[in-house]
Every structure is written in structure tokens, then in C-alpha cells.
Amino acid sequence: MKALCWQGVNKLGVERVPDPRIQNAHDMIVKVRYTTSCGSDLHLLGGYIPAMEAGDVIGHEFMGEVVEIGPQVTRHQVGDRVVVVSFIGCGTCWYCDNDLWSLCDNTNTNPGITQALWGYEPGGIFGYSHAMGGFMGSHAEYVRVPFADHGAFTVPEQVDDLSAVFASDGVPTGWMGAHLGGVEPGDTVAVWGAGGVGQMAARAATLLGAEQVIVIDRLPERLAMTATHIGAETLDYSRTDVGAELRERTGGRGPDVCIEAVGQEAHTYGPEYLYDKVKQQLRLENDRPPAIREAIMACRKGGSVFSLGVFAGLVDKFPLGALMNKGLTLRGAQQHGQRYLPMLLDRMARGEITTSHLATHIMSLDEGPRGYDIFKNKQDGCVRSVFQP
Ligand SMILES: NC(=O)c1ccc[n+]([C@@H]2O[C@H](COP(=O)([O-])OP(=O)(O)OC[C@H]3O[C@@H](n4cnc5c(N)ncnc54)[C@H](O)[C@@H]3O)[C@@H](O)[C@H]2O)c1
Ligand SMILES: [Zn+2]
Ligand SMILES: [Zn+2]
Known part of the structure; x- marks a missing residue:
């Protein structure tokens, strides 16, 4: 599939990468409809986040359609329209139990780097360096969503796709x-x-x-x-x-x-x-x-x-x-989206929180490097560049 990859400091490129596969029973695969850039991506683009490797797929905010589910996924079905929280929580550790989802003890598969930096490691996040789990990011056609029952939420009918993508992280x-x-x-x-x-x-x-x-x-x-x-x-x-x-x-x-x-x-x-x-x-x-x-x-x-x-x-x-x-x-804190999303999606459905105005620039994934350039340099009134893979 096609994906937007980090190739070095301030260097991004669209590459062909392997399609993600179900690896664990609680994974699912989401076909991305919208994925947005975020201020956090600028930090890794600028080289301020450690442990990026050339070829890493970036992006952590996305929504789309479920195309495949693992045998232990119970809350979602193929065809569901979902938004996925950027941080990955297992749903069973002490931190997830205490609604501190971004601190999940089980999802950062490479905890040594942040243990050395911060004493303990936070949870894993999509597309955000090998220090944060090394998960493939969302600026791609498909994403593997681990612990899908906890991290993915069905988007209410009243919330359109573009509005929903911001429920992944910004909201x-x-x-x-x-x-x-x-x-x-x-x-x-x-x-x-x-x-x-x-x-x-x-x-x-x-x-x-x-x-x-x-x-x-x-x-x-x-x-x-x-x-x-x-x-x-x-x-x-x-x-x-x-x-x-x-x-x-x-x-x-x-x-x-x-x-x-x-x-x-x-x-x-x-x-x-x-x-x-x-x-x-x-x-x-x-x-x-x-x-x-x-x-x-x-x-x-x-x-x-x-x-x-x-x-x-x-x-x-x-x-x-x-x-x-x-x-x-x-x-x-890094965001504990799983704690808030049911309430926030209700508020979005009622029109109390509106988000689509943030999507000042909507483009294809091929235009990703340009999208990041204008977002980083705050050109043309860009607030977020949003990609449609
Ligand atoms: N805690 C989390 O879970 C979480 C989640 C998403 C993003 N973030 C972080 O939140 C921050 C903002 O993200 P964003 O997507 O809105 O980024 P952004 O780059 O679009 O916005 C940052 C804004 O800060 C302004 N700014 C710069 N210096 C300033 C100053 N001295 N005083 C006031 N404003 C100043 C800039 O002009 C810009 O408008 C980033 O650091 C991002 O990494 C954190
Ligand atoms: Zn973000
Ligand atoms: Zn956990």
C-alpha cells in the first residue's frame, strides 16, 4: 500500500510499504478515509523526538472503515465507520483500569528508551517513533489497530467523516x-x-x-x-x-x-x-x-x-x-481519549463541539510532503492538512 514515510529530519516521502495484517486476535484493520497532520508530527519531522527510522510511516489521527477483524474483536464489525484514538490502550492493565489510557503498561513494545528518559514508559501510539512502540502510522491506506475493542469507536450518524477525524486526538x-x-x-x-x-x-x-x-x-x-x-x-x-x-x-x-x-x-x-x-x-x-x-x-x-x-x-x-x-x-499528559470519546462523540453529534473548520487543507496522500510543508510553515492559513488516502 501507499504511505507517507519519515525519511530523515524535515524529509517526508510517499513510499510503497507492506499492507498491515492481523497479528493478534484483538487486532482489526481499518481502511483510512481521513487522516490529519498534528502539531505532534511536526516535532518528529523536526527531529526532536528520538528513535525515528527512515521508512517509518507517520500519522496518528485517523478515521475510516473496518475491513477485517481478529477473532477476539467483539465490539466492531466489518463495514463499521470508526474513529481510532491515537494512543493504544490494552484495556486491562492498572493504568487502563484507572482511565489513564495513554500510560498503558502493555502497549509500548519498546519501553527501554523512554524508561531511560523518563523513569517509566508511556503507552504506545501510532506512527510516533520506536521509543513509543514503533507502530505503523495512519498516513497510509490501511492501519492495524491493536486492542480494537478499546481504541476504536463507532462514529454516530450525525457526525460526518471529516469532523470525526479530529475525535482521534485533537478533541x-x-x-x-x-x-x-x-x-x-x-x-x-x-x-x-x-x-x-x-x-x-x-x-x-x-x-x-x-x-x-x-x-x-x-x-x-x-x-x-x-x-x-x-x-x-x-x-x-x-x-x-x-x-x-x-x-x-x-x-x-x-x-x-x-x-x-x-x-x-x-x-x-x-x-x-x-x-x-x-x-x-x-x-x-x-x-x-x-x-x-x-x-x-x-x-x-x-x-x-x-x-x-x-x-x-x-x-x-x-x-x-x-x-x-x-x-x-x-x-x-498525553491524551486519554478512550476515557472521553463516548461523551465527546455525543457532544459532537449534538453540535456542541464542531471541528471541520480545522481541516483547512484536504488533499491526497501523494501530496503529503506539500501538506506538511504548508502546515509546518503555517502558510496559506493552514491549521491542519488532512489526507484522503
Ligand atoms: N497531550 C497530547 O496528547 C497531545 C495531543 C496532540 C497534540 N499535542 C501537542 O499539542 C501541541 C499543539 O498541537 P497543534 O496540533 O495545535 O499544533 P500547531 O502547531 O498547529 O499549533 C501550535 C500553535 O502554537 C502557537 N505558538 C507558538 N509559540 C507560541 C507562544 N509562545 N505563545 C502562544 N502560542 C504560540 C503557534 O503559532 C501555533 O498556532 C503540540 O505540541 C502537540 O505535539 C499533544
Ligand atoms: Zn496528534
Ligand atoms: Zn493498558
């Missing part, structure tokens, strides 16, 4: 940030990043009862989209001092919950940007963390900060003093 990730970030009715929530993830976090905050939601970015088309489709306030960090502006808009107190949806390649201005860029290039710091630094500084005393943005290693100039002395709670 549950945003929801998790607002939920585990502790958003309460009446809160003020600030979200850094107006990409697909930041927009979905902002929408979730509103649905969880936040009174004021402010999304921060510098790309005018994304800020405009966030105002129109998400109904959040926006703040352009290229024009104002974010900390001062947030203080001003919150009566001097600061946001109750700050959600970082930017990740390890955050942009900023001036000496801070240069400092992080140079240290990252020399591999003296793995990630560029200006957005999470700013979130910690801007958060109200006793508030909470949630890192949805992906980080891989060590960062510099981390404001631990602010975290400790202001009594903040800091959390982060």
Missing part, C-alpha cells in the same frame, strides 16, 4: 487539558496556542463552565478562527505583553487555569528565543519552553497549569520558584 486532548487542568464553572481560562489542540481546549473549557476563555497566539488567521468558531477571546502575543494583558483582563488576579497547547518548538521574541534556539540546536536543552514559562508566571496564585504541548526532555530556566511560591498545580 479528546483539548478536553483532557480542561478537565484534568481542573476547570470549574465561573473560571477564567487562558490557552496558549490557537492550533487544533488549543482551540479544542478552549471549547472544552467553555463547555465545562468557564466564564472567560482567552486564547493566545500570533497568527491572525488562527486567532480569527478561534473567535468565530470557538467563541473565545483572543490575545496576540506579537502585539502585547501577555502577562500584563491577562492581569488587566482578569481584574488583576490572573487566570485560574492556564493550558499550554504549544509544545517543544514554541516561538517567542528577543533574547529568550535566541537562548532556547541555540541551546536546543546544541542539544543542551531538548525543548523550547517559553509558553509554559509564561503560563506559570501569568497564572493566578493557587491556580493550575496544564501542559498539553508535547515535551521530550529537559528544559532551561524553568520558573520553579514561581510554581512553588504561588502554590500552583502543574500537570501534563
Whole structure:
């Protein structure tokens, strides 16, 4: 089959790879209808995620049609229209039992690398390096879905294919940030990043009862989209001092919950940007963390900060003093989609969460390298390049 493969840092190509086969009784094969690029893919394209190998099929967000099921799959049938969660959970380990699906103890088949980096390994994910299980990704015609009864969800009739693809990752990730970030009715929530993830976090905050939601970015088309489709306030960090502006808009107190949806390649201005860029290039710091630094500084005393943005290693100039002395709670996680999807698909069916506006560019898999180029460089108003294999 045809697939979009990582060929080296900032190099992608469409290759012929073997069709996936059922390997375990609980696997199924999905024929992909839509698969979307994600900010997380930019990190591996840029070479910031370890253990990629030339020829790896990338992509982790997808929906499609079930074409083959293993003998132990009970919740799906050939012909079902499903969306598949990007992280793979076994459904039986302690972590899955406790609804911490992305931390599954059984699905990362190559745990040594992340054990060395982080103490314990997270679960496996489609198309996201050999450090995260080495699973073939979704930018392909077909995908093998392990533990299909847990990771795949039937798409309700009212949700079209294009809308459904974002339920794979962007929608549950945003929801998790607002939920585990502790958003309460009446809160003020600030979200850094107006990409697909930041927009979905902002929408979730509103649905969880936040009174004021402010999304921060510098790309005018994304800020405009966030105002129109998400109904959040926006703040352009290229024009104002974010900390001062947030203080001003919150009566001097600061946001109750700050959600970082930017990740390890955050942009900023001036000496801070240069400092992080140079240290990252020399591999003296793995990630560029200006957005999470700013979130910690801007958060109200006793508030909470949630890192949805992906980080891989060590960062510099981390404001631990602010975290400790202001009594903040800091959390982060890869998404636990299996926990939220039944509820989120219901909300999508009722029109409470809309996603198709994120698909600014829809193209064939053959155009994958170009799709990633415009997504990475934020050209032509691209928010997500979505592929139809
Ligand atoms: N936790 C999870 O499970 C999970 C799932 C999906 C994606 N992610 C991560 O979430 C992050 C966002 O993903 P995305 O698809 O929305 O990516 P994206 O690249 O489309 O969006 C990132 C946005 O951040 C903005 N930005 C850059 N620097 C900023 C700064 N200093 N302040 C405010 N905004 C800034 C960019 O302009 C861009 O609009 C990525 O790091 C991605 O890896 C995490
Ligand atoms: Zn993703
Ligand atoms: Zn598990």
C-alpha cells in the first residue's frame, strides 16, 4: 500500500510499504478515509523526538472503515465507520483500569528508551517513533489497530467523516487539558496556542463552565478562527505583553487555569528565543519552553497549569520558584481519549463541539510532503492538512 514515510529530519516521502495484517486476535484493520497532520508530527519531522527510522510511516489521527477483524474483536464489525484514538490502550492493565489510557503498561513494545528518559514508559501510539512502540502510522491506506475493542469507536450518524477525524486526538486532548487542568464553572481560562489542540481546549473549557476563555497566539488567521468558531477571546502575543494583558483582563488576579497547547518548538521574541534556539540546536536543552514559562508566571496564585504541548526532555530556566511560591498545580499528559470519546462523540453529534473548520487543507496522500510543508510553515492559513488516502 501507499504511505507517507519519515525519511530523515524535515524529509517526508510517499513510499510503497507492506499492507498491515492481523497479528493478534484483538487486532482489526481499518481502511483510512481521513487522516490529519498534528502539531505532534511536526516535532518528529523536526527531529526532536528520538528513535525515528527512515521508512517509518507517520500519522496518528485517523478515521475510516473496518475491513477485517481478529477473532477476539467483539465490539466492531466489518463495514463499521470508526474513529481510532491515537494512543493504544490494552484495556486491562492498572493504568487502563484507572482511565489513564495513554500510560498503558502493555502497549509500548519498546519501553527501554523512554524508561531511560523518563523513569517509566508511556503507552504506545501510532506512527510516533520506536521509543513509543514503533507502530505503523495512519498516513497510509490501511492501519492495524491493536486492542480494537478499546481504541476504536463507532462514529454516530450525525457526525460526518471529516469532523470525526479530529475525535482521534485533537478533541479528546483539548478536553483532557480542561478537565484534568481542573476547570470549574465561573473560571477564567487562558490557552496558549490557537492550533487544533488549543482551540479544542478552549471549547472544552467553555463547555465545562468557564466564564472567560482567552486564547493566545500570533497568527491572525488562527486567532480569527478561534473567535468565530470557538467563541473565545483572543490575545496576540506579537502585539502585547501577555502577562500584563491577562492581569488587566482578569481584574488583576490572573487566570485560574492556564493550558499550554504549544509544545517543544514554541516561538517567542528577543533574547529568550535566541537562548532556547541555540541551546536546543546544541542539544543542551531538548525543548523550547517559553509558553509554559509564561503560563506559570501569568497564572493566578493557587491556580493550575496544564501542559498539553508535547515535551521530550529537559528544559532551561524553568520558573520553579514561581510554581512553588504561588502554590500552583502543574500537570501534563498525553491524551486519554478512550476515557472521553463516548461523551465527546455525543457532544459532537449534538453540535456542541464542531471541528471541520480545522481541516483547512484536504488533499491526497501523494501530496503529503506539500501538506506538511504548508502546515509546518503555517502558510496559506493552514491549521491542519488532512489526507484522503
Ligand atoms: N497531550 C497530547 O496528547 C497531545 C495531543 C496532540 C497534540 N499535542 C501537542 O499539542 C501541541 C499543539 O498541537 P497543534 O496540533 O495545535 O499544533 P500547531 O502547531 O498547529 O499549533 C501550535 C500553535 O502554537 C502557537 N505558538 C507558538 N509559540 C507560541 C507562544 N509562545 N505563545 C502562544 N502560542 C504560540 C503557534 O503559532 C501555533 O498556532 C503540540 O505540541 C502537540 O505535539 C499533544
Ligand atoms: Zn496528534
Ligand atoms: Zn493498558
